[in-house]
Amino acid sequence: MYPNRCGTILGLILVALCWKSNATTTEIATSTTSRISIIRPPFPPRCILLPVCLASSPRVCGRLPNGDCQRFGNICQLLLANRRGSSAGVVHTRDLECRGIRGVGASKRRPCFYPCPARPVACRRTPPEQEICVRSRNGQSCKVLANRCQLNNQNCHSRPRNNWQRTDRRLCGNRQVGDKPDVCLPIIIFPPRTTRPPV
Numbered sequence: 622m623y624p625n626r627c628g629t630i631l632g633l634i635l636v637a638l639c640w641k642s643n644a645t646t647t648e649i650a651t652s653t654t655s656r657i658s659i660i661r662p663p664f665p666p667r668c669i670l671l672p673v674c675l676a677s678s679p680r681v682c683g684r685l686p687n688g689d690c691q692r693f694g695n696i697c698q699l700l701l702a703n704r705r706g707s708s709a710g711v712v713h714t715r716d717l718e719c720r721g722i723r724g725v726g727a728s729k730r731r732p733c734f735y736p737c738p739a740r741p742v743a744c745r746r747t748p749p750e751q752e753i754c755v756r757s758r759n760g761q762s763c764k765v766l767a768n769r770c771q772l773n774n775q776n777c778h779s780r781p782r783n784n785w786q787r788t789d790r791r792l793c794g795n796r797q798v799g800d801k802p803d804v805c806l807p808i809i810i811f812p813p814r815t816t817r818p819p820v
Contacts, residue, residue, distance in 0.1 A: 678694075682714050682715065683702075685711050686710040692724065693725060699711060718733040721734060737777035740778075745770070747767055747768045754788055755786060757784055760805070761804060762803065764796065764800060764802040764803070765793050
């Protein structure tokens with residue numbers, strides 16, 4: 622019984638000493654010759670990500686804020702891309718959402734895969750800022766949908782299935798939600814201008 626008490630008291634003393642060693646002490650002078658010491662709690666520890674990935678580490682799936690998914694060689698590559706800002710806001714997600722994405726890298730990004738429900742989902746009304754342009758699988762037809770919910774309904778409960786994928790908004794031009802699919806507009810990409818230094 623007594624050894625257990627001694628061990629508990631010793632443990633509390635060690636915790637108090639460690640806490641005091643990490644804490645910051647501020648002394649306040651009073652009107653008398655004595656000083657009052659205020660001990661402030663230590664700052665919370667910073668999380669340090671250790672490199673634990675190997676050459677045989679499995680590939681992982683990451684989801685971006687815009688709803689696209691991308692495969693990374695391992696979890697370390699995902700964290701590194703998020704830290705460098707090349708894939709800002711990417712979060713680790715389940716591998717099912719990267720279904721259909723075969724390669725690794727930003728060039729292989731595709732909309733995340735969602736399993737189809739048994740019935741169409743009643744989509745909520747969203748602001749015009751969430752309208753998206755979608756293109757057919759053969760790359761010929763484009764149309765505008767109100768949001769990703771409508772895109773999931775189109776791919777899950779229309780024939781052929783998974784026929785529409787998100788694309789550049791400029792391909793739809795001035796089309797509105799509810800217009801029939803039409804030929805995608807061409808996009809002219811001008812080469813970047815190069816400025817020559819003065820001679």
